[in-house]
Amino acid sequence: METELRERIINASLVLFERHGFHGVTVNQIVETAGISKGGFYHHFSSKDELLFVIHDIFITYVLERAASSNQQSLPPATRLRSIIKDFVSVFDIYKAHLTVFYQESIYLKPEHEEIVKRKRQQFKGIIQSVIREGVDTGEFRKDLSIEITTMAILGMVNWTYKWYQRSGEKSIEEIADYYIDLILHAVLSDSTK
Template identity: 25%
Template sequence: MGAMRTKNVADEVTRAALELFSTRGYANTSVQQIVEAAGVTKGAMYHYFTSKDDLLFAIYERMLSLQKSRLDEITARGGPAEEVLRAVCVDVMETSIEFLPEGTVFFRSVHMLSEDRQKEVTRRRREYNDQFAAIVERGQASGVFRDDVPMAVLIAHFFSDVHYLSHWYRPEGPETKTEVAQQVTDLFLRSIRKET
């Protein structure tokens, strides 16, 4: 019962914060508004989150952790670099669509995080990007992927589509999240494949 209550309070606070940050903006949302919308006390919120900053980080951290664990699973299975990269790209697109509200709020507000939190986000994203780059490098070494474009450009090419999902993706559109993920992945892989 205690564990269930714990989860409910943290989840309710997170849900309320996400909704308020997306409608009012991070800077225009107070802790008082969050606890009122969640139906909890400030004390209950502060039991799980040390600050509004901590709450914004937690919203994004869920998606980041999921994507990193999925990346680890996919790479652990092994296989040819192009197959692994395809699976990773489809996964990151699908999970980013699943967490579209979280990603939208985060990318709008990341610059408002404390310096320590920004460094932590940078560290976590760099860890993901380094693992992603290692897959591309494996494909370059085997002659599948082009090596005439800097790695930073190749990575930015794919992740710009991910980071700007909220600007162009609509859940009510004709394609499912999987179809969109596969289409974007196909375009990316075609663009980095070495011409024969």
């Protein structure tokens, strides 16, 4: 019941923030849309600012936990990178509304919340870098790869998905993930592992 109420608040705010922007929405509108009391809102969130942070944190935590889990497996770097990219791309479908609000409204995050989000994004980037570094060190990936540029290319390419991905589009999110994986692995694998 508690989790369900929290989800109702988040879902109502996602719809409202997407439509009217963070500053165009009041707590009263959120509780009215969610069909709850103001006390119910403040039981779960100390403020609208905290709610915005939680919206951001949900998908960042999801993708970070999945990447950390993939990276802990005793598998070759290419297999781990494939798994990380697949989970990363899936987030644009699972948390589509969260991401839209994130990109529209992240400038309104409080500095302390922004710092947490930034730290998690850095951790995620670090996991991708470590997998690429290991792939280069073991010879599975090309020796001439720039670990930093390759990491930023992957993050940039996949992050841009939020701009154009539509559930009703020609390709499913799984097909898009497979396409990215194919593209990235063809770029990073050494000739001996292709």
